[in-house]
Amino acid sequence: MIERRREDMRRHTSFRAGGEAEYFFIPKTEEELITLIRRFSERGERFHILGNGTNLLVSDKGLRDPVLSLRGGLSELRFLGEDPDCPGSFLLFAEAGCLLSRLSDLAESLSLSGMEALRGIPGTVGGAVVMNAGAYGTEIRDILSRASLLDAAGEPVTLSAAELELSYRHSIVAERGYTVLSALFRLSKGDPEKIRARSEEFRRKRSEKQPLNLPSAGSTFQRPEGDFAGRLIEEAGLRGFRIGGAQVSEKHCGFIVNTGNATAAEIHALILEVIRRVKESSGVLLKPEVKMWGSF
Numbered sequence: 546m547i548e549r550r551r552e553d554m555r556r557h558t559s560f561r562a563g564g565e566a567e568y569f570f571i572p573k574t575e576e577e578l579i580t581l582i583r584r585f586s587e588r589g590e591r592f593h594i595l596g597n598g599t600n601l602l603v604s605d606k607g608l609r610d611p612v613l614s615l616r617g618g619l620s621e622l623r624f625l626g627e628d629p630d631c632p633g634s635f636l637l638f639a640e641a642g643c644l645l646s647r648l649s650d651l652a653e654s655l656s657l658s659g660m661e662a663l664r665g666i667p668g669t670v671g672g673a674v675v676m677n678a679g680a681y682g683t684e685i686r687d688i689l690s691r692a693s694l695l696d697a698a699g700e701p702v703t704l705s706a707a708e709l710e711l712s713y714r715h716s717i718v719a720e721r722g723y724t725v726l727s728a729l730f731r732l733s734k735g736d737p738e739k740i741r742a743r744s745e746e747f748r749r750k751r752s753e754k755q756p757l758n759l760p761s762a763g764s765t766f767q768r769p770e771g772d773f774a775g776r777l778i779e780e781a782g783l784r785g786f787r788i789g790g791a792q793v794s795e796k797h798c799g800f801i802v803n804t805g806n807a808t809a810a811e812i813h814a815l816i817l818e819v820i821r822r823v824k825e826s827s828g829v830l831l832k833p834e835v836k837m838w839g840s841f
Contacts, residue, residue: 546581547571547617554603557595557614559667561760562809563603564839566593568610571617575640575726581613582724583699593838594724596669597644600676600762604839605809615642615671619726622647624655628690634731636690641671641725645678648730653744658735659688661743665751667763671725675718676834677711681747686711690731697722714767714834756794759802765816766799766831774831775799778819781826791815813841 552569555561572578585592595601595614619642628634635657639648649664662683666673674692677685689706696702702723709716718725751757766774778784778798786793790807793815794800801815820831 546573546577552612554598554608554612558598558601558603558762559760560602560762560807560809560812561803562605562807562812564605564607564809566603566608566612569612569614571614573618575619578613578615578619578724578726579695579699581611582695585611586698594671596642596672597667599667600672600835602762602809602812602835602837604837604841606840608839615640615669618642620644620647621727622651624651625729628731631731634733637730637732638727639670639730640727641669641674643670644668645670645673649744652730652732653740656735656737656740657732658740659683659732660730661740662747664744665748670728674709674725674728675716676714677716679714681750684711684713688730688732690729692728693726694718694723695726701726754797756796756800756802759794759804761794761800761802762835764799764834765801766819767834769829769831772829773799774823777823777827777829777831781819781822783819783822786815786819788815788818793819809839810841813837 549569552566554563554566570581572581592611592613595612619640621640622643623638625636625638628636645663645666645668648670649660652660662681666678666680668678673685686706691703691705694702768774775798783793784798785795789811790804791811792802792804794802801812816833823829823831
């Protein structure tokens with residue numbers, strides 16, 4: 546296990562903003578993670594589980610609660626073969642710290658279909674399960690069989706996709722204090738050329754429509770029912786609007802980007818201002834999709 550003090554969280558978030566974590570741990574094995582969680586649970590201490598930091602804004606004031614990073618060790622990925630409970634389907638096992646892109650690459654190499662639209666999501670498997678990550682009409686719940694978790698006391702729990710109550714950018718994981726250890730995905734065989742073509746189509750769409758050249762946390766706001774956050778933000782006249790180094794993307798209004806040296810406070814202030822102006826313009830109350838850690 547690696548332990549660090551005063552870790553710069555800008556290194557661990559895609560926004561490239563925020564303060565320091567007072568205590569930062571990188572467990573190398575599932576056993577080390579379980580030991581840490583049980584230790585903090587017994588002490589009644591809160592802690593943060595960090596994946597790839599691609600949907601996260603950390604306060605400039607830093608974090609007093611310990612941060613447990615899953616990227617350093619819990620990244621095993623395996624093909625398990627045909628699902629004995631569902632003939633014709635095949636199983637992939639991935640630990641929580643495994644990048645979703647690695648899972649997608651393995652699926653494509655095996656001519657397994659179902660992950661093409663998720664290929665460009667930059668997060669980890671654990672984070673994808675927690676928020677039921679999705680893109681272009683596909684969500685994690687469409688391919689998830691079950692997940693292995695720890696409860697708040699550090700005891701193991703296995704839940705099916707149905708038991709996780711996955712909905713739009715939501716699961717019961719965070720609200721019940723669970724930590725994802727690993728997940729099992731069920732995919733079906735497909736035509737290799739069609740899988741590659743679909744993957745390339747989604748990659749092209751992302752490149753054309755999203756500001757991939759600037760630090761961001763992806764879609765900043767949840768999709769309002771029956772509409773799109775980006776459309777409402779543009780309608781409110783906010784394309785290119787900025788506070789300090791934080792800006793509503795010129796390329797896609799649903800993204801807030803760091804144009805160079807934005808602070809977390811500036812990004813947070815811009816999020817709040819966008820919410821206020823959209824509510825004033827259209828009557829719709831946008832909800833942030835980005836998670837926020839620390840005091841703002």
